[in-house]
Amino acid sequence: MTNRVRRGAAALATALFLTLPALAGCGNGAADAGTLTVWIMEGTNPDPGPFFEDVSREFAERTGAELDVQYVPWPDAHDKFTKAMAGGTTPDVAEIGSTWTSEFADAGALVGLGERSRDAGLDDDMVPALRTAGTYDGELYGIPWYAGVxxxxxxxxxxxxxxxxxxxxxxxxxxxxxxxxxxxxxxxxxxxxxxxxxxxxxxxxxxxxxxxxxxxxxxxxxxxxxxxxxxxxxxxxxxxxxxxxxxxxxxxxxxxxxxxxxxxxxxxxxxxxxxxxxxxxxxxxxxxxxxxxxxxxxxxxxxxxFLGGSHLGIFNTAPDQDLAWEFVELMTSEEYAAQWAEQSGYFAGRTSLVARTERDGGPLVAPFARQMIEAGRTVxxxxxxxxxxxxxxxxxxxxxxxxxxxxxxxxxxxxxxxxxxxxxx
CATH class of the missing domain: 3.40.190.10 (Periplasmic binding protein-like II)
Incomplete structure (x- = not known):
C-alpha cells in the first residue's frame, strides 16, 4: 500500500472515530465474554433463521457460550464495517465479502488465522481462489465459507x-x-x-x-x-x-x-x-x-x-479469539458448510464439497462446480x-x-x- 493511500486511510479512520461516539459499545462482544457477536450478511440465504438456530444450539453444546447473530444488508455492509473499525466496535466474527478481506487486513482489523488453520488441517481443502483472496501480505485472514462463480x-x-x-x-x-x-x-x-x-x-x-x-x-x-x-x-x-x-x-x-x-x-x-x-x-x-x-x-x-463469495474473519476486538475460532471451525465444517451451500444456492468454500456437487449436482449445477474447481480466480x-x-x-x-x-x-x-x-x- 502506498504512503498516500495509508495516510488517506488513517485520516479517514480518525475522522470516523471522532464522528461516531454513538456507536461505542454497539456490536462488540467485549461486553459479555460468554456471548460471541457475529455479523452475517443479509440476503444470501432466503431464510437464515432456522440454520443459525441450529448452529447456536450446537455451539452452545460445544462451548457453553451463546451466539448473538446480527444480520447486515449487503448494500450497507462495507460502510458499517468501516465505521465499526474506526470506532472500535467491530463484532467478534463476521462474514466478509471476499474482495474486502485484504482491505480490512491492511487496516489491521483482522486476526491472522494461518497457524490456526494449519493446526486444524483446513488448508488442503480450501478452494484455491478463495484462499488466495483471503491472504494478504503472506498471512491468511479469511477462512473460505462459500462462493459463486x-x-x-x-x-x-x-x-x-x-x-x-x-x-x-x-x-x-x-x-x-x-x-x-x-x-x-x-x-x-x-x-x-x-x-x-x-x-x-x-x-x-x-x-x-x-x-x-x-x-x-x-x-x-x-x-x-x-x-x-x-x-x-x-x-x-x-x-x-x-x-x-x-x-x-x-x-x-x-x-x-x-x-x-x-x-x-x-x-x-x-x-x-x-x-x-x-x-x-x-x-x-x-x-x-x-x-x-x-x-x-x-x-x-x-x-x-471470477470466484466471489465470503470469508469468515475474526476481528482483533474479540475478547476470546479461541472461542471465535471454534465458531469459524463449526461454520466451515462439512456438515454446516454443506447445509449453508444447499440452502443459499452457492458452493461451499471446501474443495471436497464442491467436487461432490460436481459429481451429484445435475446439468445446471455441475458445470459451475467444475468451473469453480478448475478455473476459479480472484481479482x-x-x-x-x-x-x-x-x-x-x-x-x-x-x-x-x-x-x-x-x-x-x-x-x-x-x-x-x-x-x-x-x-x-
Whole structure:
C-alpha cells in the first residue's frame, strides 16, 4: 500500500472515530465474554433463521457460550464495517465479502488465522481462489465459507432446435453466437455487458492476460498488455463487429442480464452459478430449457472466471479469539458448510464439497462446480483495488469501446493509467 493511500486511510479512520461516539459499545462482544457477536450478511440465504438456530444450539453444546447473530444488508455492509473499525466496535466474527478481506487486513482489523488453520488441517481443502483472496501480505485472514462463480448459461431448447452445441473454444463461441443472431432475431445471441467487470475478466484471463500484477509488493496495471487487450477485443467485438448483443446492453449489469434471461430474451450468456434457480423460480416455463457449460478457453479448455463469495474473519476486538475460532471451525465444517451451500444456492468454500456437487449436482449445477474447481480466480488482493472498482474503471473502458469513442487499445491504455493512479504509480 502506498504512503498516500495509508495516510488517506488513517485520516479517514480518525475522522470516523471522532464522528461516531454513538456507536461505542454497539456490536462488540467485549461486553459479555460468554456471548460471541457475529455479523452475517443479509440476503444470501432466503431464510437464515432456522440454520443459525441450529448452529447456536450446537455451539452452545460445544462451548457453553451463546451466539448473538446480527444480520447486515449487503448494500450497507462495507460502510458499517468501516465505521465499526474506526470506532472500535467491530463484532467478534463476521462474514466478509471476499474482495474486502485484504482491505480490512491492511487496516489491521483482522486476526491472522494461518497457524490456526494449519493446526486444524483446513488448508488442503480450501478452494484455491478463495484462499488466495483471503491472504494478504503472506498471512491468511479469511477462512473460505462459500462462493459463486460465473460460467456459460444457455437455452438448451434453442440450441437443440438449430443443431448447436456448447462452444469448446472462442472460435466456436463466436460462430455459435453469430448463428444464433441470424436464427433467432428476436433474442440476444450473446449480450456484451457494459457494466459487468466480472464478465469481462473471464476473457482477459482466458487470453492469458491479467488485470494487474504484483512485483516486490507493488501492483502495476496490465490491462493494456497484448494478451489482456486480445481478451478485451474478442469480448467487445462480439457486439461491435458481429452484432450478437444490443445497444441497450451497453449499460447492463448482471441484474439486467438475469432479467433478460428470465424474460426469454437471451440465447447464451456468462452468468452466475446462483442465477439459474432465481430464473426458474421467476419463470417456471423455462424448466428443462436451460443448460450450463464452462466458459471456453481461447483455444480450448476453460477460461478462468471470477470466484466471489465470503470469508469468515475474526476481528482483533474479540475478547476470546479461541472461542471465535471454534465458531469459524463449526461454520466451515462439512456438515454446516454443506447445509449453508444447499440452502443459499452457492458452493461451499471446501474443495471436497464442491467436487461432490460436481459429481451429484445435475446439468445446471455441475458445470459451475467444475468451473469453480478448475478455473476459479480472484481479482488483485490489494486494498487499492476497491478504489478501482468504485470508480468502475473497466465499465468505463468497455462502454467507451462499445460506444465507438475509443479503440480497444486506447481504452485499455486509459484504464491502465487510471488503475496505476490508484496503485500509486
Amino acid at each position: 460465473r460460467a456459460l448459461l444457455y437455452r438448451r431448447d434453442v440450441f437443440d432446435q438449430h443443431g448447436l452445441r456448447a462452444p469448446a473454444d472462442w472460435d466456436e463461441l463466436r460462430e455459435t453466437a453469430v448463428a444464433l443472431e441470424e436464427a433467432e432475431p428476436d433474442m440476444l445471441a450473446f449480450p456484451v455487458l457494459g457494466d459487468s467487470e466480472y464478465t469481462l475478466d473471464a476473457f482477459v484471463w482466458g487470453a492469458g492476460g491479467n488485470l494487474a500484477t504484483q512485483s516486490d509488493g507493488h501492483w502495476t496495471a496490465t490491462i493494456d498488455r497484448p494478451d489482456a487487450v486480445r481478451g478485451v477485443d474478442f469480448y467487445t467485438s462480439l457486439a461491435t463487429e458481429h452484432g450478437t448483443s444490443a445497444k441497450a446492453a451497453t449499460t447492463w449489469n448482471e441484474a439486467d442480464l438475469v432479467a433478460a434471461i428470465t424474460d426469454g430474451k437471451v440465447a447464451m450468456a456468462v452468468a452466475g452459478s446462483w442465477t439459474p434457480a432465481t430464473i426458474l423460480a421467476d419463470n417456471p416455463e423455462l424448466h428443462g430449457k436451460l443448460a450450463a457449460a464452462t466458459i471456453p478457453g481461447a483455444d480450448g479448455g476453460i477460461s478462468p472466471s 488483485p488482493t490489494t486494498p487499492a483495488y476497491g478504489e478501482i472498482q468504485g470508480k468502475k474503471v473497466f465499465a468505463q473502458m468497455v462502454q467507451s469501446i462499445l460506444n465507438g469513442k475509443q479503440s480497444v487499445s486506447e481504452a485499455a491504455q486509459a484504464a491502465a493509467d487510471d488503475m496505476d493512479r490508484s496503485f500509486g504509480n
